[in-house]
Each structure stands twice: as C-alpha cells, then as structure tokens.
Amino acid sequence: MHFALISVSDLILVNEDGEVVIGDEPINAAAFAIHSEIHKARPDVHAACHAHSVHGKAWSVFGRELDMMTQDSLRFWRSHAVYNNFGGVVLDREEGRRIARTLGDGKAVILQNHGLLTVGRSVDEAAFWFISLDKTCHAQLLADAASAGSGHKKIMIEEEEAKFSYEQVGLPEKGWLAFQPYYDEQLAKTIGSFLK
Numbered sequence: 001m002h003f004a005l006i007s008v009s010d011l012i013l014v015n016e017d018g019e020v021v022i023g024d025e026p027i028n029a030a031a032f033a034i035h036s037e038i039h040k041a042r043p044d045v046h047a048a049c050h051a052h053s054v055h056g057k058a059w060s061v062f063g064r065e066l067d068m069m070t071q072d073s074l075r076f077w078r079s080h081a082v083y084n085n086f087g088g089v090v091l092d093r094e095e096g097r098r099i100a101r102t103l104g105d106g107k108a109v110i111l112q113n114h115g116l117l118t119v120g121r122s123v124d125e126a127a128f129w130f131i132s133l134d135k136t137c138h139a140q141l142l143a144d145a146a147s148a149g150s151g152h153k154k155i156m157i158e159e160e161e162a163k164f165s166y167e168q169v170g171l172p173e174k175g176w177l178a179f180q181p182y183y184d185e186q187l188a189k190t191i192g193s194f195l196k
Contacts, residue, residue, distance in 0.1 A: 081110070
C-alpha cells in the first residue's frame with residue numbers, strides 16, 4: 001500500500017516476537033528485523049523511519065558519512081554513521097542488531113547500497129530527520145558532482161562552528177519543531193480533501 005493511502009485502520013500492532021496482536025495484515029519481516037532491534041537497543045527511541053529514497057539510495061552506494069559542508073548537514077554532526085555490511089534483504093534479527101550497534105546513540109544510519117534510517121523520541125522528530133537526511137544526501141550528490149566537474153574544492157565547516165550549529169539545529173526538540181510545518185501541510189491537505 002502506498003504511504004499516501006495508509007490510514008489508522010491499516011496499522012498493525014505486533015509483539016516482540018513479530019506476532020500480530022492487533023490488525024489483520026501480515027508484517028514486513030525485513031522491517032521488523034531492523035526496527036525491533038533498534039527499539040530494543042534504544043529505549044529512548046519512540047519512532048524509526050526507514051525508506052529507500054532516491055537520494056538516500058544514491059548516496060548510500062559510496063559507503064561514507066556526509067560531509068559537514070552545509071548548515072543542514074550539521075543536523076547530523078557526530079550523530080550519523082554508515083552501516084557497510086549489505087547482505088541483501090534483511091530477514092535476520094542479528095542483522096538488525098548490527099544496524100542498531102552501528103546507529104549507537106546517533107539519530108541516523110546510512111545503510112550502504114540500501115537506503116536511510118533515522119530515529120527520534122517522537123514520530124515528528126524521526127520523520128523530520130529522515131526528510132532532512134534525504135535532502136542533505138541530495139545536496140551532497142550535487143556538490144560532489146559540481147566539484148568533480150569544475151575542479152573547485154568544497155569548503156567544509158570547521159569543528160567549532162559545526163558543534164555550535166548542531167546545538168541550534170540538531171537536538172531532538174529542534175527536529176520535532178521543524179516537522180510541524182510538514183504536519184500542518186498534510187493536515188490541511190487532508191481536511192481540504194474532505195471538504196471538496
């Protein structure tokens with residue numbers, strides 16, 4: 001089912017063993033293998049977002065962290081990692097445990113040859129980190145292509161400025177707050193469609 005069509009009645013509740021407790025649909029075994037282990041490893045995480053976005057997939061093939069070269073990239077300063085053990089579709093919970101270890105206490109993991117994963121203390125926070133990470137991957141791809149084609153060297157942000165900026169744009173409450181306009185937009189679209 002496409003994300004845009006999902007409603008509350010489509011959601012399912014599963015227990016720690018992946019058995020459906022509420023709902024009628026089967027679970028996505030790969031998603032459960034990853035998400036369940038992240039939640040076990042990180043009790044502070046209330047939401048995890050994972051998808052195979054175009055820019056996330058494209059950046060993931062390089063198997064490297066993002067450069068700290070824009071203000072937006074600083075949301076992920078010292079809080080993202082690369083999981084470079086692609087082994088096909090994740091069906092083994094041990095693979096989920098390895099991804100959780102790579103995530104550590106960070107907010108994002110670039111899954112090499114796979115996609116992106118972000119976490120947060122709220123759905124809003126995790127969703128905003130995902131949106132921002134995908135856009136940052138896009139910016140990185142563009143900057144790298146422009147740099148390679150022109151011979152110009154990218155200018156990175158110094159450590160002191162990175163730390164200061166991270167505290168302004170990268171903390172959990174900032175992620176929650178930054179998601180609110182996205183939420184308001186979706187709410188307006190939903191209400192608008194009912195009024196037509």
